Amino acid sequence: xxxxxxxxxxxxxxxxxxxxxxxxxxxxxxxxxxxxxxxxxxxxxxxxxxxxxxxxxxxxxxxxxxxxxxxxxxxxxxxxxxxxxxxxxxxxxxxxxxxxxxxxxxxxxxxxxxxxxxxxxxxxxxxxxxxxxxxxxxxxxxxxxxxxxxxxxxxxxxxxxxxxxxxxxxxxxxxxxxxxxxxxxxxxxxxxxxxxxxxxxxxxxxxxxxxxxxxxxxxxxxxxxxxxxxxxxxxxxxxxxxxxxxxxxxxxxxxxxxxxxxxxxxxxxxxxxxxxxxxxxxxxxxxxxxxxxxxxxxxxxxxxxxxxxxxxxxxxxxxxxxxxxxxxxxxxxxxxxxxxxxxxxxxxxxxxxxxxxxxxxxxxxxxxxxxxxxxxxxxxxxxxxxxxxxxxxxxx
Amino acid sequence: xxxxxxxxxxxxxxxxxxxxxxxxxxxxxxxxxxxxxxxxxxxxxxxxxxxxxxxxxxxxxxxxxxxxxxxxxxxxxxxxxxx
Numbered sequence: 001x002x003x004x005x006x007x008x009x010x011x012x013x014x015x016x017x018x019x020x021x022x023x024x025x026x027x028x029x030x031x032x033x034x035x036x037x038x039x040x041x042x043x044x045x046x047x048x049x050x051x052x053x054x055x056x057x058x059x060x061x062x063x064x065x066x067x068x069x070x071x072x073x074x075x076x077x078x079x080x081x082x083x084x085x086x087x088x089x090x091x092x093x094x095x096x097x098x099x100x101x102x103x104x105x106x107x108x109x110x111x112x113x114x115x116x117x118x119x120x121x122x123x124x125x126x127x128x129x130x131x132x133x134x135x136x137x138x139x140x141x142x143x144x145x146x147x148x149x150x151x152x153x154x155x156x157x158x159x160x161x162x163x164x165x166x167x168x169x170x171x172x173x174x175x176x177x178x179x180x181x182x183x184x185x186x187x188x189x190x191x192x193x194x195x196x197x198x199x200x201x202x203x204x205x206x207x208x209x210x211x212x213x214x215x216x217x218x219x220x221x222x223x224x225x226x227x228x229x230x231x232x233x234x235x236x237x238x239x240x241x242x243x244x245x246x247x248x249x250x251x252x253x254x255x256x257x258x259x260x261x262x263x264x265x266x267x268x269x270x271x272x273x274x275x276x277x278x279x280x281x282x283x284x285x286x287x288x289x290x291x292x293x294x295x296x297x298x299x300x301x302x303x304x305x306x307x308x309x310x311x312x313x314x315x316x317x318x319x320x321x322x323x324x325x326x327x328x329x330x331x332x333x334x335x336x337x338x339x340x341x342x343x344x345x346x347x348x349x350x351x352x353x354x355x356x357x358x359x360x361x362x363x364x365x366x367x368x369x370x371x372x373x374x375x376x377x378x379x380x381x382x383x384x385x386x387x388x389x390x391x392x393x394x395x396x
Numbered sequence: 397x398x399x400x401x402x403x404x405x406x407x408x409x410x411x412x413x414x415x416x417x418x419x420x421x422x423x424x425x426x427x428x429x430x431x432x433x434x435x436x437x438x439x440x441x442x443x444x445x446x447x448x449x450x451x452x453x454x455x456x457x458x459x460x461x462x463x464x465x466x467x468x469x470x471x472x473x474x475x476x477x478x479x
Contacts (some may be wrong), residue, residue, distance in 0.1 A: 136440070146456075152455045152457055153456050154453045154454070154456070167453045171453075358437060359437055364435070364437040
């Protein structure tokens with residue numbers, strides 16, 4: 001018997017139905033009105049936002065908004081074309097140069113989103129016969145990029161350099177190119193890669209290295225260049241990938257490198273060629289945001305003050321937080337109903353955090369994930385902590 | 397080198413405790429996901445255990461070809477042969 005093409009979604013539909021019946025809010029979070037970088041009206045209720053990845057709070061920065069508005073007025077609402085056709089505007093080229101200057105790299109390519117940046121790089125920079133060694137907790141966009149390309153893909157255990165070395169050793173006799181892929185800050189638990197050790201292995205075995213700094217650009221390093229800067233290994237990282245949709249408060253992605261050959265990706269990568277380029281408004285606000293990131297390190301300092309304060313508070317309250325203080329503070333739950341109850345309780349207290357369900361979580365549990373912002377005031381951090389404190393009786 | 401039967405038996409030993417108590421008896425021809433109810437995280441755990449057991453790296457590229465326990469055994473045997 002021929003089954004319907006939709007039969008494969010039955011299990012998913014059942015799971016969703018069960019969630020809808022018991023916890024309808026989860027699939028129906030709508031930001032009715034955005035008030036500021038940290039406040040919104042969600043489903044009719046005023047809400048303090050603690051799950052937006054808006055690390056520097058630049059979505060409402062005056063300079064960024066003005067730059068974006070000017071770009072729309074001068075260049076229109078969209079580019080309506082690929083970078084390879086009519087979609088390269090002067091702003092795209094300028095931002096590429098500004099990112100190269102910021103990261104002290106020879107060349108940079110913009111992509112339409114951070115997801116597309118990973119899709120483009122992972123699917124193209126290595127191919128059949130070559131090997132990608134990726135940290136098991138890497139983002140879905142990295143996995144999807146690997147899937148789109150032809151390289152052999154092997155995972156190593158999260159942040160486990162002994163496991164990485166074991167795999168590098170096994171590959172020695174293959175005499176092929178090996179690309180190691182890690183993230184600066186991991187998006188779910190907020191922990192950092194042991195980058196200095198990974199670089200030392202990369203050098204020892206002659207591999208290449210990509211660091212996705214999506215959650216660490218603007219957050220780590222004296223100048224905000226991310227984990228590679230903080231670990232003092234920038235020269236040894238072959239490719240840095242990043243996004244504009246977090247610290248820079250817009251949308252878009254990039255890869256920067258000292259390998260001049262990176263430019264060939266423009267001609268070889270389907271996710272670069274066959275999609276429209278970013279709208280001028282996003283490029284203009286990103287350029288303004290990059291200037292703010294460079295010139296106002298106090299935002300980064302304030303972000304870390306907020307992060308340390310809430311991490312310590314939640315730890316003292318007995319919540320099962322991630323391994324180290326970070327602007328991403330995730331609380332693990334084994335029991336989904338318990339996590340949902342706390343998440344709903346937070347909403348009732350006017351605090352929104354992300355709830356992350358398996359398989360998006362690293363170990364199959366449920367996460368309540370806070371991400372903090374430099375735009376949070378001390379009082380708001382206190383309010384978030386108080387909301388969690390009021391729910392301590394229901395946490396594990 | 398392990399024989400096909402040894403590889404298959406080792407996989408069965410790893411998979412059995414991961415299957416829900418009310419699930420079916422684990423045999424080589426059952427589908428890991430649809431019959432045995434294993435999710436992607438469990439499948440990855442199985443791969444990691446096999447990697448340690450056989451001292452190999454298992455590329456995740458093999459997964460589209462693996463539906464049953466037996467399919468997995470065939471892939472592992474090929475990898476052992478190539479090491």
